[in-house]
Amino acid sequence: MANTKTPQPGLAKRESAPADPDLWIRMYQQMVQIRLFEEQVNDLYKTARMPGLAHLYSGEEAVAVGVCNALRRDDYITSTHRGHGHCLAKGASLDRMFAELLGKAPGYCRGKGGSMHIADQDTGNLGANAIVGGSAGIATGAAMSAKMRGADQVTVCFFGDGALGQGVLYEVMNMASLWKLPVIYVCENNLYNEYTHYTETTAGELTARAKAFGIHAETVDGQDVRGVYEEARQAVNRARQGEGPTFLLCDTYRYYGHHVGDIQRTYYRAKEEEDFWRTERDPIKLLAGWLVEQQVSDTVTLDQMMADVRAEVAAAVEFALAAPFPDVSEVDQHVYA
Amino acid sequence: MATAKEPERNEKKTMRTITYREALREAIAEEMRRDERIYILGEDIAGYGGTYGVTKGLIEEFGEKRVKDTPLAEEVIAGAAIGSALGGLRPIAELMTMNFSLLASDQIINSLAKFRYMFGGQAKLPVVIRMPAGGGAQRGAQHSQMLESLYAHIPGLKLVMPATPYDAKGMLKASLRQDDPILFIEHELLYNVKGEVPDLGVHYTVPLDQGxxxxxxxxxxxxxxxxxxxxxxxxxxxxxxxxxxxxxxxxxxxxxxxxxxxxxxxxxxxxxxxxxxxxxxxxxxxxxxxxxxxxxxxxxxxxxxxxxxxxxxxxxxxxxxxxxxxxxxxxxxxxxxxxxxxxxxxxxxx
Incomplete structure (x- = not known):
């Protein structure tokens, strides 16, 4: 399998965005929260306590966290089948997330959505769409609504490298550029379209696609949360000021398989590759190292934060396991308004 | 929703005869005047007035912000309508014909019909997708289909198929006053059909669940x-x-x-x-x-x-x-x- 570029360990040297140290700490906590959430999901699945399908976000945390921290609560996101990280980064609570994954009544969708369909309108999460590329038009329409209402809300459309194969993506970029819509297309390139390396499915330059429509395009190290945040912040500013859409390509990596059941992966990627990303390119380790180096925090404090988050996650799982299932009478509710 | 019956004879003096096309246009214009969240998007609907002339003149009254010509891209027309509804608007999407709705069918079936249910009742989707269907004008196999049964199968959608100008106007107005996704299926050969509708200024709607x-x-x-x-x-x-x-x-x-x-x-x-x-x-x-x-x-x-x-x-x-x-x-x-x-x-x- 041809890899177009060799990932480098560590972080590239660059100017750090001027930001409140508390913001970096918050991002650290959020990334840890997503990581531990997904570890718990994997455990629930493997111990047969969780049904269905789950597509874990582990390894990609810096993208959701970097982007969502550049957004306001009333800004919109649309998410994907690999969406837990987006939901949490936009402000969803752990307990209602777990409850949804277990099909329980307190879940965000009252157990009707499941892992791939979490929406939380209170935090601007318009919903996760499990059709690859399926939310591209919806995000673009949400951005259009903000513009038509005279609001300055921005919409972020998260999608993976696999969605680059879908025609709708090109329909929406054409429209968004034409109408200068306040939308940011965030492409999370985790290298694999399900089980196939993206270079085997995707011709040409990735960002050239957006540039062809006159859309501002940037590529960013998706393991560097500060870098993602900085690029997202600029894209959000452009969108708020009426300067139109941005395409943000985030190079990242999926630690687990396409979904929780995909455990034999050596036929499509080497164990060494996974180990490299986990040890040398881990977004949480990279940020932690930087926080210590900059004396924003120290390892004892960071370890304590991780322990605190672990306890929160454990409590949320307990909540969800103990929560009731929805009443069967709800089966035909919510079809129509 | 106010229910309206077919006109009684003694109401004749308040009726006038217009075409199905004009009835639809009146419904859109009246509702757009009433509710500023309503807008219409589609192919060639602004300056050209729509392939079947339904939206003629709307651009003059409502401007290009609310009468939006789109690229020839049915999937994003439907998708953008859904997204804008989630963002608080009430879109009317005009698809040039029902034949082309197949390009938008992923959005219609996988998102529009399902979001409210799939998200546990969080979403309201007041989206009206208008499109003509049917044959009889020698437009060939890809422009003459009556495909309503494909969508009639799908829970979460409502399908409206008016036959008269009275119903076309009354049902389109009713469609724009409720919160569910509607496929509003017109017929290419009905646009010139004339019929009686109440005078301008006489408000009525026709219920969406009554034959x-x-x-x-x-x-x-x-x-x-x-x-x-x-x-x-x-x-x-x-x-x-x-x-x-x-x-x-x-x-x-x-x-x-x-x-x-x-x-x-x-x-x-x-x-x-x-x-x-x-x-x-x-x-x-x-x-x-x-x-x-x-x-x-x-x-x-x-x-x-x-x-x-x-x-x-x-x-x-x-x-x-x-x-x-x-x-x-x-x-x-x-x-x-x-x-x-x-x-x-x-x-x-x-």
């Missing part, structure tokens, strides 16, 4: 919708001259279907002809027949007859297209095959 008896009769029930309503009404007039009184039911909406209206009629006439333009197999008419068999089997004196389009892609040539579409003659033949001849009729047991 109507177009003609009362005791011998047979003809269940139909969209353009076939007119063909069946003509057939009923001809049959009356031969002493057969057919009751013509215009369903007006396919989902939800006004099953009570159909069953009440079946219990009266004991014979049913279902007439539709679309294909026979696995279609709307077969669905309706199954419901009648399920709920009124004991009231039937004969198997349900079914008049449909021929089971072929629509041919182009005038003579072939005419042969492929169901017409008055087929409806009359189906009724006559069901209803015993007057001379030998033993006047039904019921």
């Amino acid at each position: 109507i008896v177009r003609r009362e009769g005791k011998d047979v029930t003809i269940v139909t919708f969209s353009r076939m309503v007119h063909i069946c009404s003509q057939a009923a007039e001809d049959l009356a001259k031969e002493g057969i009184e057919a009751e013509v039911i215009d369903l007006r909406a396919i989902r939800p279907i006004d099953l009570d209206l159909v069953l009440d009629s079946v219990r009266k006439t004991n014979r049913v002809v279902i007439a539709e333009e679309g294909w026979k197999y696995y279609g709307t008419g077969q669905g309706i027949a199954a419901l009648i068999y399920e709920y009124a089997f004991d009231w039937l004196d004969a198997p349900i007859a079914h008049v449909t389009g021929k089971d072929v892609p629509m041919p182009y040539s005038k003579v072939l297209e005419r042969a492929a579409l169901p017409g008055k003659a087929e409806v009359i033949a189906a009724v006559k095959a069901l209803v015993p001849a007057r001379a030998t009729a033993g006047v039904g047991a019921r």
